[in-house]
Amino acid sequence: MKLVLANPRGFCAGVYMAIDVVDQLLDICPGEPIFVFHEIVHNRHVVERFRARGVRFVEEIAEVPDGSIVVFSAHGVSPAIREEARAKRLAAIDATCPLVTKVHAEAIRYARKGFQILLVGHRHHQEVIGTLGEAPDAIQIVESPRDIPSLVVTDPKKLIYLTQTTLSLDDAAVIIDALKLAFPEIKDPPAGDICYATTNRQTAVRAIAPSCDLVLVVGSANSSNSVRLTEIAANVGTPARLIDDASEIDPKWFAGVGTLLVTAGASAPEDLVRGVIQALVTRCGAEVEQHDIRHEAVEFGLPGTLKAAMRDRGIDPSGRRIVRGDDGAAMREWFEKEGIGFRTVDMTVRGETMSG
Numbered sequence: 001m002k003l004v005l006a007n008p009r010g011f012c013a014g015v016y017m018a019i020d021v022v023d024q025l026l027d028i029c030p031g032e033p034i035f036v037f038h039e040i041v042h043n044r045h046v047v048e049r050f051r052a053r054g055v056r057f058v059e060e061i062a063e064v065p066d067g068s069i070v071v072f073s074a075h076g077v078s079p080a081i082r083e084e085a086r087a088k089r090l091a092a093i094d095a096t097c098p099l100v101t102k103v104h105a106e107a108i109r110y111a112r113k114g115f116q117i118l119l120v121g122h123r124h125h126q127e128v129i130g131t132l133g134e135a136p137d138a139i140q141i142v143e144s145p146r147d148i149p150s151l152v153v154t155d156p157k158k159l160i161y162l163t164q165t166t167l168s169l170d171d172a173a174v175i176i177d178a179l180k181l182a183f184p185e186i187k188d189p190p191a192g193d194i195c196y197a198t199t200n201r202q203t204a205v206r207a208i209a210p211s212c213d214l215v216l217v218v219g220s221a222n223s224s225n226s227v228r229l230t231e232i233a234a235n236v237g238t239p240a241r242l243i244d245d246a247s248e249i250d251p252k253w254f255a256g257v258g259t260l261l262v263t264a265g266a267s268a269p270e271d272l273v274r275g276v277i278q279a280l281v282t283r284c285g286a287e288v289e290q291h292d293i294r295h296e297a298v299e300f301g302l303p304g305t306l307k308a309a310m311r312d313r314g315i316d317p318s319g320r321r322i323v324r325g326d327d328g329a330a331m332r333e334w335f336e337k338e339g340i341g342f343r344t345v346d347m348t349v350r351g352e353t354m355s356g
């Protein structure tokens, strides 16, 4: 069996940042309880690893004792949650991905200009709940074209759509086309809201999956980004399985599979991908080939609220940066150490680099 690894896959700049915020807090606040509002990123292993280090995850601000440290997750929160945290004098550290903050800012700006906003996304996703909270009177959520007849639009000339950052590009295109048909004057967002990481991971699956017999996506079931990758594979006619880690692999899946694509959602750690590769090589004698579809060069800085917390503790934040995990060299070393045959295939459009 040939095993193809998609590149890019796994952690995005926002996830590196959010995870590093909690890591750095554990470092600068030894012994202090650290609370995280909602899962810091949607990955079971990431959350369990932090829990094992004493971090407490809550779904209500009321659960956090007055005056404690609370981290807002990468998905962002509504102003009401920020206000609740202020009322309890919490030291709030904001790990919201800047690309989510961008969508919040668009919602605020267009609501102030008197626009009605159609927010394309999943109603119960934390990110959509946070964005909706910025302008609840101006925003209506659209989950599918079926929602369009029940929308209440007072002035079709003052209408804009925004989207969740982690949607399927395919599904979003269908919904946006339907919105444009129903409201020809609807405005596009100033810059696309589906983020670079979502776009790139889906583009890689769309490019590689048609020549594969099965796709394995490493990621958790509540990760929008990861689930969308399985849907993109299905859209191009290749069955896909979502697994949290190697322990969920069922050998029965590989009957008749000649080429297998492995990828990972933006919140899935690379060590879990390696675990999957190792298991596949051991069980199926797979050869590994990485297909590079796009190079990414996006990095975010430390959030201002974390820098302020450092200064409060007499720590100069200027020497600290977001710690990024693996680079290509580390991955090659790992393959070498494990004795696994590995080569890369450059399928990028010449020199293409995707920035956020």
Ligand code: SF4
Residues within 6 Å of the ligand: 012, 013, 014, 015, 074, 097, 098, 099, 100, 165, 166, 195, 196, 197, 198, 225, 266
């Ligand atoms: S998936 Fe996109 S929006 Fe979400 S954390 Fe990553 S970069 Fe930010």
